Amino acid sequence: MIGLSHYLVLSALLFCLGLYGVLTRKNAIGVLMAVELMFNSVNINLMAFSHYMMDTAGLAFCVFVITVAAAEVTVGVALVLSVYRNRNMIEIDKLAELSG
Amino acid sequence: MTESVFFYLLSGLVLSSAWSVVRNENLFHAGLSLILCFVGVAGIYMNLDAPFLGAMQVLIYAGAIAVLLLFGFMLTHDLMKARHERNQHLAGILIPVLMALLLVGTILNAQWHASSGQPVNFGVASLARRYMQQDLVAFEMVALLLLASLMGAVVIARKEEGSRE
Structure with missing residues (x-):
């Protein structure tokens, strides 16, 4: 029998995989991909709570999160393209001019 | 099953x-x-x-x-100078593993009570009713956010005037 905690554990593992990707990827596009994994884990969490609490609030939040993720990735890819045009590379560990 | x-x-x-x-x-x-x-x-x-x-x-x-x-x-x-290696510092592995242990331990130790409410329908009709009644302001704000991010992406990604070679 599948309970709420099964979905929460799946979501936690997916979130930590995304966190690992964000911390270790060097390419900015790879970091954006890992961020999308983290968004998805949050959505699984929201939808699991919505299903087991028998309330549509989580579903409504899920659709908002999907919309915000679409907006985020649009601006993110635009930023990456802009950085690539100016610097001819998108390795984020080298983009450290502001760090003093 | x-x-x-x-x-x-x-x-x-x-x-x-x-x-x-x-x-x-x-x-x-x-x-x-x-x-x-x-x-x-x-x-x-x-x-x-x-x-x-x-x-x-x-x-x-x-x-x-x-x-x-x-x-x-x-x-x-760039195919010629593609670098595929990762940052291999310890924190990049330690932080996610510790976080996974913390989260899974908390989830498995918590008491989750079953809800006693009525089963709800997660179809389009209930979602639309919710968006047009309780969450109307948030719904319109998300529409505004989409418009703003669309314009922002166009402004950020286009070439600046005078920088054409």
């Missing part, structure tokens, strides 16, 4: 493709694994009785976001 079988199959698909997303040396293959992961998450939503959300997941995530990321990768990819 079928719910548990589907859950374990989809969890395996999601976690293994997510592992490929964060570990694959070839970023293009990582992007293809990302699409597989999104489709698996859509299956999870179907398992949770939310077919509309599953359809949105396939359309927006697997259809639009993953393709946009792959386009971004292909536009910025």
Whole structure:
């Protein structure tokens, strides 16, 4: 029998995989991909709570999160393209001019 | 019974493709694994009785976001000087592992009480009723956010005047 905690554990593992990707990827596009994994884990969490609490609030939040993720990735890819045009590379560990 | 079988199959698909997303040396293959992961998450939503959300997941995530990321990768990819290695410092491995242990331990130790409410329908009609009544302001704000991010992306990504070679 599948309970709420099964979905929460799946979501936690997916979130930590995304966190690992964000911390270790060097390419900015790879970091954006890992961020999308983290968004998805949050959505699984929201939808699991919505299903087991028998309330549509989580579903409504899920659709908002999907919309915000679409907006985020649009601006993110635009930023990456802009950085690539100016610097001819998108390795984020080298983009450290502001760090003093 | 079928719910548990589907859950374990989809969890395996999601976690293994997510592992490929964060570990694959070839970023293009990582992007293809990302699409597989999104489709698996859509299956999870179907398992949770939310077919509309599953359809949105396939359309927006697997259809639009993953393709946009792959386009971004292909536009910025230099075959000649591609570097695929990762940052290998300890914190990058330690922080996610500790966080996973903390989260899973907390989830498994907590007492989850079953809700006594009425089963609700997660179809389009209940969602639309919710958006047009309780969440109307948030709904309009999200529309505004989409417009703003569209204009922002165009402004950020275009070439500046006078910088053409």
